[in-house]
Amino acid sequence: MAGAKEIRTKIASIKSTQKITKAMQMVAAAKMRKAQERMSSSRPYAEKMLQVISHLSHASPEYRHSYMSAERDRKRVGYIVISSDRGLCGGLNTNLFRKLAVEIRDQRKAGVETSFAVIGAKALAFFRRFGGKVMAQVTHLGDKPHIEDLIGAVRVILDAYEAGEIDAIHVAYNEFVNTMTQKPTIRQLVPIQADEESKSIKTHWDYIYEPEPKAVLDALLVRYIESLVYQAVVENGACEQSARMVAMRAATDNAGSLINELQLIYNKARQAAITQEISEIVGGAAAV
Amino acid sequence: MAMTIHVDIVSAERAIHSGLATMVFAPGEMGELGIAPRHTALITRLKPGEVRVEKENGEMEHFYVSGGMLEVQPQMVTVLADTAVRAHDLDEAAAAEAKRRAEDALAGKSADFQYAQAQAELAEAVAQLRAIERLRKTKVS
Numbered sequence: 419m420a421g422a423k424e425i426r427t428k429i430a431s432i433k434s435t436q437k438i439t440k441a442m443q444m445v446a447a448a449k450m451r452k453a454q455e456r457m458s459s460s461r462p463y464a465e466k467m468l469q470v471i472s473h474l475s476h477a478s479p480e481y482r483h484s485y486m487s488a489e490r491d492r493k494r495v496g497y498i499v500i501s502s503d504r505g506l507c508g509g510l511n512t513n514l515f516r517k518l519a520v521e522i523r524d525q526r527k528a529g530v531e532t533s534f535a536v537i538g539a540k541a542l543a544f545f546r547r548f549g550g551k552v553m554a555q556v557t558h559l560g561d562k563p564h565i566e567d568l569i570g571a572v573r574v575i576l577d578a579y580e581a582g583e584i585d586a587i588h589v590a591y592n593e594f595v596n597t598m599t600q601k602p603t604i605r606q607l608v609p610i611q612a613d614e615e616s617k618s619i620k621t622h623w624d625y626i627y628e629p630e631p632k633a634v635l636d637a638l639l640v641r642y643i644e645s646l647v648y649q650a651v652v653e654n655g656a657c658e659q660s661a662r663m664v665a666m667r668a669a670t671d672n673a674g675s676l677i678n679e680l681q682l683i684y685n686k687a688r689q690a691a692i693t694q695e696i697s698e699i700v701g702g703a704a705a706v
Numbered sequence: 707m708a709m710t711i712h713v714d715i716v717s718a719e720r721a722i723h724s725g726l727a728t729m730v731f732a733p734g735e736m737g738e739l740g741i742a743p744r745h746t747a748l749i750t751r752l753k754p755g756e757v758r759v760e761k762e763n764g765e766m767e768h769f770y771v772s773g774g775m776l777e778v779q780p781q782m783v784t785v786l787a788d789t790a791v792r793a794h795d796l797d798e799a800a801a802a803e804a805k806r807r808a809e810d811a812l813a814g815k816s817a818d819f820q821y822a823q824a825q826a827e828l829a830e831a832v833a834q835l836r837a838i839e840r841l842r843k844t845k846v847s
Contacts, residue, residue: 466714466786512831516828519821535804536808555804555811573800627749645718
């Protein structure tokens with residue numbers, strides 16, 4: 419019964435794989451909930467900040483910060499690319515990179531060059547493989563990313579913008595639509611696009627500034643950009659966990675159906691062996 | 707009832723405090739600030755220090771902030787707290803570190819993005835994922 423034994427070990431190995439994928443699925447589900455919480459808890463800060471900024475830009479129209487100024491002529495665009503650190507999360511990173519690759523090609527056709535700030539090990543591996551001008555990188559943020567970890571990378575790209583090396587900053591990440599759907603997204607960060615909210619404000623009062631408005635606005639804008647990048651990182655984290663959860667659930671299901679099939683084959687093999695044995699005994703008895 | 711002012715303390719990572727207060731104290735860049743209800747509108751940067759909120763029942767709540775921004779409106783105070791100590795040279799150091807890591811990781815790699823190669827390999831990866839998906843569907847049905 420050599421065949422049957424082989425099948426049995428195969429079933430055992432698939433079962434242990436199934437246990438692993440099942441555990442990963444449950445871990446991802448728990449982490450996803452936490453990541454979603456983080457997503458919603460980082461929102462008030464950015465909203466509040468946007469309110470203050472739109473108010474400020476109205477109150478002191480004479481000072482336009484370079485982040486808020488009109489579009490420059492584009493020669494080089496900076497991308498902040500956010501990916502996961504680990505794999506086993508379905509097509510999450512691949513889909514994002516595909517979108518990015520198309521974008522890069524389109525930009526190149528239009529004569530625009532590209533630079534990158536990379537967040538996440540998978541994105542780094544991607545650029546290491548395919549080349550590209552990477553200005554800064556941060557990896558291994560863990561499940562609880564902190565804004566401190568992002569300051570450096572964001573700073574590099576903001577400095578490049580202020581120095582005129584790049585003329586716009588985009589961020590590429592996965593948008594969390596729901597547990598089943600993650601949408602690869604590329605969004606413009608800088609120059610900040612004028613939104614509806616800032617147009618609707620018609621106040622005539624102004625703040626007292628300590629120190630002068632320029633310094634306050636500078637500090638605010640840098641923090642605002644950072645908080646947007648942080649939000650994108652957190653959102654991408656939630657996407658990663660939900661994508662992993664879905665992928666691992668699929669893997670667990672697949673392992674289950676594989677085990678069923680093998681079990682059937684095993685039973686058949688066992689029965690065939692028994693039948694053969696009986697017919698051998700019967701044949702032997704008849705010969706006596 | 708005593709006059710009150712609404713206080714929100716938020717950091718980039720979470721909302722820290724929200725509620726009514728009769729008085730708020732904050733470490734402004736130009737000196738300690740005491741904010742009573744109907745204070746005039748004001749914006750200032752904060753130094754690292756303590757934000758104290760005096761609640762309606764006279765209780766004091768203390769929050770440590772490592773800097774940030776303070777926005778005051780007559781009915782509302784918002785503290786946009788930093789989660790880390792920020793200073794120009796610290797930020798510069800972080801930036802230099804991020805740059806250095808990128809240079810280390812990509813040493814000797816071409817700065818030109820290989821579009822054709824990337825496209826081919828990504829298409830392959832996606833095709834694999836699709837095939838798995840299809841396999842799964844045909845099995846279920």
